[in-house]
Each structure stands twice: as C-alpha cells, then as structure tokens.
Amino acid sequence: GDSVTQMEGPVTLSEEAFLTINCTYTATGYPSLFWYVQYPGEGLQLLLKATKADDKGSNKGFEATYRKETTSFHLEKGSVQVSDSAVYFCALSDDNFNKFYFGSGTKLNVKP
Amino acid sequence: SAVISQKPSRDICQRGTSLTIQCQVDSQVTMMFWYRQQPGQSLTLIATANQGSEATYESGFVIDKFPISRPNLTFSTLTVSNMSPEDSSIYLCSVRAGDFYGYTFGSGTRLTVV
Numbered sequence: 001g002d003s004v005t006q007m008e009g010p011v012t013l014s015e016e017a018f019l020t021i022n023c024t025y026t027a028t029g030y031p032s033l034f035w036y037v038q039y040p041g042e043g044l045q046l047l048l049k050a051t052k053a054d055d056k057g058s059n060k061g062f063e064a065t066y067r068k069e070t071t072s073f074h075l076e077k078g079s080v081q082v083s084d085s086a087v088y089f090c091a092l093s094d095d096n097f098n099k100f101y102f103g104s105g106t107k108l109n110v111k112p
Numbered sequence: 113s114a115v116i117s118q119k120p121s122r123d124i125c126q127r128g129t130s131l132t133i134q135c136q137v138d139s140q141v142t143m144m145f146w147y148r149q150q151p152g153q154s155l156t157l158i159a160t161a162n163q164g165s166e167a168t169y170e171s172g173f174v175i176d177k178f179p180i181s182r183p184n185l186t187f188s189t190l191t192v193s194n195m196s197p198e199d200s201s202i203y204l205c206s207v208r209a210g211d212f213y214g215y216t217f218g219s220g221t222r223l224t225v226v
Binding site: 032034036042043044045046049089093099100102103104105 | 113118145153154155157204206214215216217218219220
C-alpha cells in the first residue's frame with residue numbers, strides 16, 4: 001500500500017544553516033505530495049505541495065521537488081531561522097485525494 | 113482554502129467519561145476527516161465523515177468508541193467515549209482544501225485523560 005518514510009529526528013541546527021529533511025514514498029498511481037508543519041501547541045499547516053513529477057513546491061524559503069525516479073520529496077531551506085523550529089510532516093495523497101498518508105514527522109530545533 | 117474552527121482546544125477529563133469535539137468549517141465540504149495524534153507520533157486517520165451517511169472507520173477504530181455525527185456540510189462532531197489514559201492525544205479534524213490539492217486542518221483538541 002501507499003506509505004511515506006521520512007528521516008527521524010530531532011534535527012538540531014544553528015541559525016542560518018542549510019536544512020534537508022529526507023522523505024521517500026511508496027505509491028501506486030500518481031500521488032500528490034505535501035509538506036506540513038506543526039508549530040508547538042498548534043495544528044498542522046500546509047507548507048508546500050507538488051502534484052506531479054518534477055514539480056517544485058515552495059513557500060517561506062522552503063522547497064521540495066517531486067522526484068518520481070527516486071520516489072522522493074526532500075524538504076530544503078538554505079538558511080533556517082529560530083522561528084522554523086517545529087515538527088515537519090511529509091504526506092502523500094492518493095489519486096482521488098480520498099486517503100492521506102503521513103510520515104512519522106521530523107522535529108527541527110534551530111538554535112541562535 | 114477553508115477555515116476550520118475546532119473546539120475545545122484542550123480539556124482534561126476523568127477516565128470513564130466522554131468528550132465531544134466540534135469542528136466547524138466556513139464553507140460546505142463533502143468529506144470531513146478525523147485524526148488522532150498520539151504524543152510524539154504522527155497522525156492516524158480515525159474515520160471519514162460524509163454528510164447524510166454513516167462514517168467510515170479505519171482499522172482499529174470503532175463507532176462505539178468514536179461516534180461521529182455529520183448533520184450538515186459545514187459541521188461534524190467526534191465523541192471519545194468511556195475514556196482511558198490511553199486516549200490522551202491530539203484530535204484533529206480536516207477537510208479537503210478548496211483548491212483540491214491538499215487538506216486543511218483544524219488547530220486540534222489536546223485531550224488529557226486522568
């Protein structure tokens with residue numbers, strides 16, 4: 001069945017460091033891919049999305065490219081800030097958007 | 113995208129009691145989803161609620177424990193029944209976003225059972 005695997009955390013970085021959070025997926029058909037962010041004490045917010053191969057989603061300096069050949073959707077940011085400290089979830093939606101599969105989440109801690 | 117109001121935002125409940133969580137959406141949606149997020153873990157889908165029909169539950173979740181109502185296209189409730197400490201989690205409702213390519217989540221209900 002469909003599934004998402006993302007790197008375990010926590011990831012601890014200094015401010016202005018480069019961020020990569022790995023995400024790979026298994027799916028039949030043509031899924032859409034998402035990154036959600038959960039700030040402390042809050043619900044999930046959609047960070048970015050990509051709906052087909054080679055699409056690049058971007059928002060707030062974060063980017064992720066839908067790579068069908070490697071079944072990956074890694075999240076990157078060139079220079080993280082303390083305010084980026086949160087838990088990041090990679091997710092997959094099936095063709096019909098009737099099912100959503102979440103990765104286990106990666107906690108990011110950014111230190112000043 | 114849709115805006116979801118979920119309440120209560122948090123509650124502390126005695127074991128054996130029940131809590132009903134409300135989810136209000138600012139637009140009409142066909143499908144609403146209820147998730148559970150146990151401490152330090154990812155989200156698990158509890159059930160899908162369609163207006164006018166019985167909710168569809170995922171494996172491991174049953175209607176007697178998590179009854180769901182969906183009286184119209186903008187509102188749903190999830191009840192956590194006969195609670196035990198193992199039910200302590202964040203419960204989130206979700207709807208498919210207006211642009212069809214994602215899901216919007218409520219801010220969640222943080223439940224602690226003592």
